[in-house]
Amino acid sequence: MELDPSTLDETSIYNFMMSTILPRPIAWVSTVDAGGRTNLAPFAYFMGVCCVPMTVLFCPVVPPYPRRKKDTLCNIEAVPEFVVNVASAACIDAVNLSAAPLPPGESEFDLTGMTPVPSSRVRPPRVSEAAVAYECRVRDIIEISAAPGGGWVVLGTVLAAHVDDALLDPATCHVDLHGLRPVGRLGGGAFVNAASDTFTLTRYKTLADLATRR
Known part of the structure; x- marks a missing residue:
């Protein structure tokens, strides 16, 4: 069967993409607004881009009506810095809870009980309980579409990375997968x-x- 996206509604396209592009790593993104108030939210459109300079991206989508932009996007437009905290099994309940639609200005750190700790290079705090975190400066924000079903690509240059000493092989910089236990998003609530x-x-x-394989 061939699907033509132009003939499908937003829900059908979303369901198809989310059940075929998987597993998707989860960026647990912390930001601050112009007043310094913190925000923490998960994004499953997330990926590394390249190593030199170390660059990552995540994609906030258009939120449900009547809001036009997610708080995370509004915050990085005001303060162009963010931290990607890697979502792990140890924190997954808090990651899921932080997706709740709080009013702007209310902190998901308070809602989830996670501990904000100062970052070394950027203003947003990182999550103390996260075993890995990337401190980033916004490189670019690319608008794909601000219409319902649309979204933005946020590119960030990594200024510093944090990792639990117990998980890092200092000789290779490999991080122990079984110690990190990263969580990926599948389709629906899986x-x-x-x-x-x-x-x-x-x-x-x-x-x-x-x-050698012949």
Whole structure:
């Protein structure tokens, strides 16, 4: 079956994308508004972009009517900095709770009981309970569409990264997957613990590597 997006309504497109683009890592984004009030919200449109400079992106979508922009987007337009806290199984209940539609200015840190700690390079705090956090300065905000079903791409340059000492191999900078237990978003209300069902494959990096499989 071939689907033509121009013939589908927003809900159908959302359901199709969310049940096929998966698992999606969750960026637990902390920001502050112009008055310094904190916000904490999860985003499952999230990915690394490149290493030099270290860059990440996340995508806030248009919220339900009557709001036009999510608080996170409004905050980074006023204070162009944010922290991506990696969502893990240890914090997943708080991550889910922080998606609740609080009025602007009310803090999800208070709602979830998570602990804000000062960042070293940016004004928004990071989540103390998160094992990994990226402090970012906004590089660009790209508007795809401000209409219902639309959204924005927020690109951030990473100025500093934080990681639990117990999870990091200092020789390679690999982070222990089973210690981190990152959570991914699936379709509907389903999530997955990314450390619970893994396997390893050998990457073929050269033509000589390919010759070994014959």
